[in-house]
Amino acid sequence: KNEVEQSPQNLTAQEGEFITINCSYSVGISALHWLQQHPGGGIVSLFMLSSGKKKHGRLIATINIQEKHSSLHITASHPRDSAVYICAVKGRSGGGADGLTFGKGTHLIIQP
Amino acid sequence: DSGVTQTPKHLITATGQRVTLRCSPRSGDLSVYWYQQSLDQGLQFLIHYYNGEERAKGNILERFSAQQFPDLHSELNLSSLELGDSALYFCASSLTRDSFNEQFFGPGTRLTVL
Numbered sequence: 001k002n003e004v005e006q007s008p009q010n011l012t013a014q015e016g017e018f019i020t021i022n023c024s025y026s027v028g029i030s031a032l033h034w035l036q037q038h039p040g041g042g043i044v045s046l047f048m049l050s051s052g053k054k055k056h057g058r059l060i061a062t063i064n065i066q067e068k069h070s071s072l073h074i075t076a077s078h079p080r081d082s083a084v085y086i087c088a089v090k091g092r093s094g095g096g097a098d099g100l101t102f103g104k105g106t107h108l109i110i111q112p
Numbered sequence: 113d114s115g116v117t118q119t120p121k122h123l124i125t126a127t128g129q130r131v132t133l134r135c136s137p138r139s140g141d142l143s144v145y146w147y148q149q150s151l152d153q154g155l156q157f158l159i160h161y162y163n164g165e166e167r168a169k170g171n172i173l174e175r176f177s178a179q180q181f182p183d184l185h186s187e188l189n190l191s192s193l194e195l196g197d198s199a200l201y202f203c204a205s206s207l208t209r210d211s212f213n214e215q216f217f218g219p220g221t222r223l224t225v226l
């Protein structure tokens with residue numbers, strides 16, 4: 001079983017829809033990251049969370065530490081939001097020196 | 113642009129060969145992480161260097177090694193290459209070695225082993 005589980009694996013929606021991507025993890029973490037990977041392959045860091053909620057433009061990320069769960073929301077979705085969204089966690093073991101552990105990603109397609 | 117650079121962008125080589133991938137972190141960042149993204153395994157952590165010293169190892173094969181130089185750039189050496197080593201290799205940098213700093217990813221090196 002993966003330490004980081006994302007759902008859904010694939011999501012196709014119409015432009016303007018509200019999008020939610022979920023991430024559950026099984027280990028104690030010090031931080032959770034949401035990343036975006038475009039078809040060209042480059043990875044962009046969207047959010048780093050250790051508690052609560054963060055907002056950047058049309059993107060909102062929340063985390064519930066007790067339930068080991070995070071969500072990424074996209075409001076007023078647009079075709080340019082089409083990408084793979086990856087949840088990754090930073091474990092507490094190793095004094096924080098370990099790298100990120102990644103979910104398998106959610107492939108999002110927004111149709112015009 | 114994250115400020116992290118990686119060279120080369122693409123690399124095509126044959127089985128049994130050795131290659132070196134290079135990463136320059138953002139100005140001021142002391143930590144460099146190496147990650148491998150393959151079709152079957154997804155993204156995996158390979159190794160972390162902080163200010164020239166190895167800090168943590170992940171799923172890095174014995175055929176792979178890395179180092180970080182005094183100017184903080186890092187190199188990932190892959191030897192005795194196999195077909196299964198074909199993947200995207202990313203480096204990411206962060207300010208410190210602890211958990212509370214964002215990681216900035218480079219554009220990646222796409223390695224194809226024929």
